[in-house]
Structures are given as structure tokens and as C-alpha cells.
Amino acid sequence: MKILLFGMLASEANQPSVEIEEVRDVRGLRRAIREKFPTLVPKTYMVAVNCVKADDDMILRADDEIALLPPFAGG
Amino acid sequence: MKTATIKPFRFHEGSITAQFVADSIAGHSVKKNIGAHSLFLGQVRADDANGKTIAAIDYSAYRDMAERAIAIIREEIIIRHQLTCAHIAHSIGRVEAGEICLFVFTSSPHRQAAITACNEMVERIKNEVPIFGREIFDDHTFQWKENKPL
Numbered sequence: 001m002k003i004l005l006f007g008m009l010a011s012e013a014n015q016p017s018v019e020i021e022e023v024r025d026v027r028g029l030r031r032a033i034r035e036k037f038p039t040l041v042p043k044t045y046m047v048a049v050n051c052v053k054a055d056d057d058m059i060l061r062a063d064d065e066i067a068l069l070p071p072f073a074g075g
Numbered sequence: 076m077k078t079a080t081i082k083p084f085r086f087h088e089g090s091i092t093a094q095f096v097a098d099s100i101a102g103h104s105v106k107k108n109i110g111a112h113s114l115f116l117g118q119v120r121a122d123d124a125n126g127k128t129i130a131a132i133d134y135s136a137y138r139d140m141a142e143r144a145i146a147i148i149r150e151e152i153i154i155r156h157q158l159t160c161a162h163i164a165h166s167i168g169r170v171e172a173g174e175i176c177l178f179v180f181t182s183s184p185h186r187q188a189a190i191t192a193c194n195e196m197v198e199r200i201k202n203e204v205p206i207f208g209r210e211i212f213d214d215h216t217f218q219w220k221e222n223k224p225l
Contacts, residue, residue, distance in 0.1 A: 006207055048205070052140075065139075067137055071219075071221040072202065072204060072206055073206060073208035074165060075165075075176070
């Protein structure tokens, strides 16, 4: 699954997206990120699925657009 | 049957100029049912941190989500406060300290709706829209700006 990264997360990973094995839900996604990308572990982020904020129970499908969003800084 | 259409929002490349603001105000003189405008301008502040000063902010965004979110925020607040109109501009890319990065302009027949709606739009843009800012210091190092913890 392709996971889009933004702001400090993209900067920390040094790339605009990362690939992870297929996961069932957002909770699984967070676990996979922790295991595969330890440098992102201390970062706070929100998960967005198809441009909508997603909670940990949300089921993920292969064609979803999934993004990790660090704290917002608009204005 | 009435079909709802939401006016799309697009980011503004670089800083928002005084001319942009003036043109926007001038464009409203033909709308004679307006009795009050409320205008908010966000400006990049040259904060000090650890002996360094912020020289600029480089804004980026999850553009699809951010543009959709701002369009919806604008529409919801226009309807709730029965505004005559409302305009939002937010910078993307580099904005120097002292320059304008956010423009929110609301208009209504009477002042209270315009003022309240303007405040709500600013708060929601800061809290709900995936915009990110790299604060660039005068020595070219940077840190990431955070409005508040998620």
C-alpha cells in the first residue's frame, strides 16, 4: 500500500511516500509504520483516507488514498 | 430542483499583496446590499527562537484535501451566517516575514454576521486544513511550525 507523507514526515523520511504491506485498518497502518519506519515513531500524525480524517477502526481498501498528516500550520 | 455547487478553492502562490486586498475590497462596491465587511490578514511573524529569527515560512499542503476543506468551510459558514459573500486566500510556497499569508474577507448586510463568520473561518482554517509550514531562520536552518497538537 502506498502511504503519502507531508510536511515534517516527508522531510524525516526524505521521500513523499512510503510503501507498506497490506494492512486491515488504520490501527494496523500505525503499527506497520512503527515497525518499518522507526524514525517516524516520535512524530504525531493524523491519518486521512480519501481526503477525510480517519479513526483507528477504519477499514482500509487497496485503492484508498492514504496520507499521514503532521500537525497543521495554516495561517 | 436546486443543485448545490461549491465554489472551488485554489491556493495563492507566494505572498498576498496589498494590491490583491485592495482589488478585492474595490470589487464589492457593486454589491449594494452589503453593509459590513470583516477582513482578517495573517502575517508571517519574525519570531525569535534560540537566538535565531524567522525570516520566512515555506508553506506546503496536502492540496487535494486542503482545497476541498477550505471550499467546504467557506460554504458552510456563508450558509450559517447568511453572508452576502466570502473570500479566502492562503499562500503556498515561500512567504517572507512581514508579508501576508492568509486573507479572509466576509461581507453581510450587518456587522455581527460578518465579524463572527470571519473569526470562524480563520479558526477552522488553522485547525482543520492540512497546511504545513517550514519556518526558515535567518541562518537558513529551519523548524516545522505547529498551530496546536492534534
